[in-house]
Amino acid sequence: MELTFFYKQKIMSSKTMKAARWYAAKDIRVEETEIPTTGSKQVKIEVQFAGICGSDLHEYTHGPNLIPVEKPYPLNGHQGVTTLGHEFSGIITEIGEEVKHLKIGDRVVVEPIFKNPDSPFIANGEYNLSEPLGFIGLTSNGGFAKYTVVEDYMVHKIPDSMSFEQGALVEPAAVAVYAVLQSGLKMGQSCLIYGAGPIGLLCVQAAIAAGAAEVIVVDIAEKRLEKAKEIGATTIINGKSENITQQIKELTSCGVDVFLDAAGVQASFDGGIASLKNGGTAVLVALFGKPVTHDAFDQVVREITIKGIIAYRNIFPQVIKLIDLGRMPVEKLVTKRITLDEIVTEGFEVLVSNPSQVKILVDITG
Numbered sequence: 001m002e003l004t005f006f007y008k009q010k011i012m013s014s015k016t017m018k019a020a021r022w023y024a025a026k027d028i029r030v031e032e033t034e035i036p037t038t039g040s041k042q043v044k045i046e047v048q049f050a051g052i053c054g055s056d057l058h059e060y061t062h063g064p065n066l067i068p069v070e071k072p073y074p075l076n077g078h079q080g081v082t083t084l085g086h087e088f089s090g091i092i093t094e095i096g097e098e099v100k101h102l103k104i105g106d107r108v109v110v111e112p113i114f115k116n117p118d119s120p121f122i123a124n125g126e127y128n129l130s131e132p133l134g135f136i137g138l139t140s141n142g143g144f145a146k147y148t149v150v151e152d153y154m155v156h157k158i159p160d161s162m163s164f165e166q167g168a169l170v171e172p173a174a175v176a177v178y179a180v181l182q183s184g185l186k187m188g189q190s191c192l193i194y195g196a197g198p199i200g201l202l203c204v205q206a207a208i209a210a211g212a213a214e215v216i217v218v219d220i221a222e223k224r225l226e227k228a229k230e231i232g233a234t235t236i237i238n239g240k241s242e243n244i245t246q247q248i249k250e251l252t253s254c255g256v257d258v259f260l261d262a263a264g265v266q267a268s269f270d271g272g273i274a275s276l277k278n279g280g281t282a283v284l285v286a287l288f289g290k291p292v293t294h295d296a297f298d299q300v301v302r303e304i305t306i307k308g309i310i311a312y313r314n315i316f317p318q319v320i321k322l323i324d325l326g327r328m329p330v331e332k333l334v335t336k337r338i339t340l341d342e343i344v345t346e347g348f349e350v351l352v353s354n355p356s357q358v359k360i361l362v363d364i365t366g
Contacts, residue, residue, distance in 0.1 A: 019083045019145035020343045020362075025063050028084070028344050036141065036149040043102060043155050044094035045110070047364040048164035050143040051087035052347050053172065054197065055287065059084065059138070060348045066138040073139040074132055075114050085362075086112040086136045088143030089158065089167030099152045107162075108155050109170045110143070111316050112136035115153065128313040135311075144343060146364060156316045162324045165337075168361055169202075169330040174319045175285065176202035177328075178312035180210050183258045183283045187211030192248060192256040194239075194272050195263030196224035198333060198359045199285060201231060203260050205328045208232045216248060216256065218271065219263075223356035231332055239267070248275040255280060264288040273304065281305040333359045339366045 016032045023029060038044045058065050072079040092106045102108070112135045115122055119130030136142045136150055158167050176199060185191055191207040193200050196219035207215050217228040220239040229236050235251060237244055249255055255277030261268050264286025273282055273294075282304065299306065322328045335358045338346045347360050 017146035018340055019141070020085070020340060022059055022063065022067060022082045022084050025059075025061060028060060028348065030341055030343060033083070033145070035147050038094045038096050038149050040096040040098045041152050042096045042149050043092055043099060043108075043152050044147055044149050045088075045090040045108060045155075046093045046147055047085075047088050047090040047143045047145060049089055049168040050085045050362045050364060051168045051172065051198075052343075052351060052360050052362065053087050054199065055086075055138065056084050057348060057351055058287070058289075061352060066133070066135065068139055073134055075116060075134055076140055078140045082138065083141035083143075083145050083148070084137050085143030085145070085148075086110070086138065087168055087171040088148075088364075089164040089170070090143075090148075090364075092155070093147065096152065102152065102155055102157070107158050107160065107164070107167070109158055109167045109316070109320070110136060110150050111154050111156060111174070111312075112142070112150070112171065113154070113311055114139065114151070125314055128311045133310070144340065144362060144364075156320065158320055159324055162320070163331070165334065165361060166323050166331055169333070169359065170316065170319055170323060172198055172359075173202050173206070173323060173328055173330050174312040174315055175199055176206040177209075177319050177322065178315055179203055179260055179283050179285045179309055180206040181315070182307060182309050183260065183281050185210050185212060185258045188213045189257035190214035190216070190252050191258045191260065192216045192218070192272055192275050193260045193262055194218045194268035195261070195286065196221065196228045197262065200260075200262035201228060201333050201358060202328070202330065203262055203285065204228055204231055204233050205330065207258075207260075209322060209327045212258075214252065214256075216251065218244060218268070221355035224358065227333070227358055231329070239271075244271055245274040252277070254278070257281070258283070260285055262286050265290075266292045269294070273298075273306070276302075276304055278302045279304070281307065284308045334361055336360045337363055339363055
């Protein structure tokens with residue numbers, strides 16, 4: 001009761017809040033906007049830390065991609081100007097009247113996928129395949145703000161032993177863990193990862209946690225390769241070097257068991273497929289910006305599995321445990337912390353121009 005009164009008084013003292021809002025490509029404005037209201041099955045969260053994701057960066061550089069501009073998002077009617085941010089942690093300050101499993105004051109993270117209740121994929125738990133695809137911070141207002149409102153089914157509690165900074169990395173870590181699980185990687189096997197951005201590096205940690213004996217990382221940015229080595233990659237290869245596939249096959253005798261594409265371009269796709277052993281598995285993690293060409297005959301005669309994934313499903317509790325127990329030290333990926341006022345100049349623009357930056361966290365409390 002005391003917590004409820006405290007947070008209500010805190011919110012009522014101001015009707016507006018600061019938020020980073022997307023208007024168009026290269027047009028994100030930090031401005032005052034109304035504090036959102038909470039529906040009967042929703043939860044209001046006071047955001048503590050939020051991460052800038054690659055999809056946020058895509059919206060900034062050449063959006064709209066997932067942001068609904070031409071017509072509203074069907075599940076909630078959201079359209080146009082959008083508060084970005086879907087990787088975040090915070091404290092519950094208000095709950096809807098029908099919310100029973102959460103309470104004010106809970107420390108939480110958000111699994112930002114919208115579930116279409118009419119989708120046939122919901123009944124069997126494959127909610128990430130339900131359509132229309134939508135995420136908090138893209139098809140609704142998100143976490144680059146003092147407060148945000150989300151559906152109650154999106155909210156996961158985190159233990160007191162987990163920092164809010166770590167909590168802000170649960171969502172991208174879930175992408176990596178899901179990718180490794182979907183690859184079928186077994187203890188003692190080899191794993192090749194193209195792309196040493198945040199998701200690629202989290203894939204390194206997830207592969208190690210799953211028991212991979214060899215983790216090979218390819219990227220063109222030396223600083224990111226150094227980070228990959230720092231967090232446990234057994235071999236790093238500059239993507240500009242020659243005969244990458246030959247190098248990998250010499251390391252593994254006949255190719256890698258699993259290839260995770262966290263780069264999403266023709267060169268990474270070709271290089272990874274060529275580096276797989278016969279019967280190996282490729283998982284496409286990145287959101288490819290352009291179509292790629294593919295030799296289906298080669299796939300057939302080598303019995304290669306190529307699988308795409310979208311986000312994650314049913315793994316947030318396990319990912320929270322992996323991070324809390326130190327099995328995935330995600331905090332090592334944070335290269336910069338900034339304030340909300342700095343999000344464009346020190347966040348988006350830095351990520352566009354400086355490949356040595358990996359994960360930038362926005363401190364919303366400042």
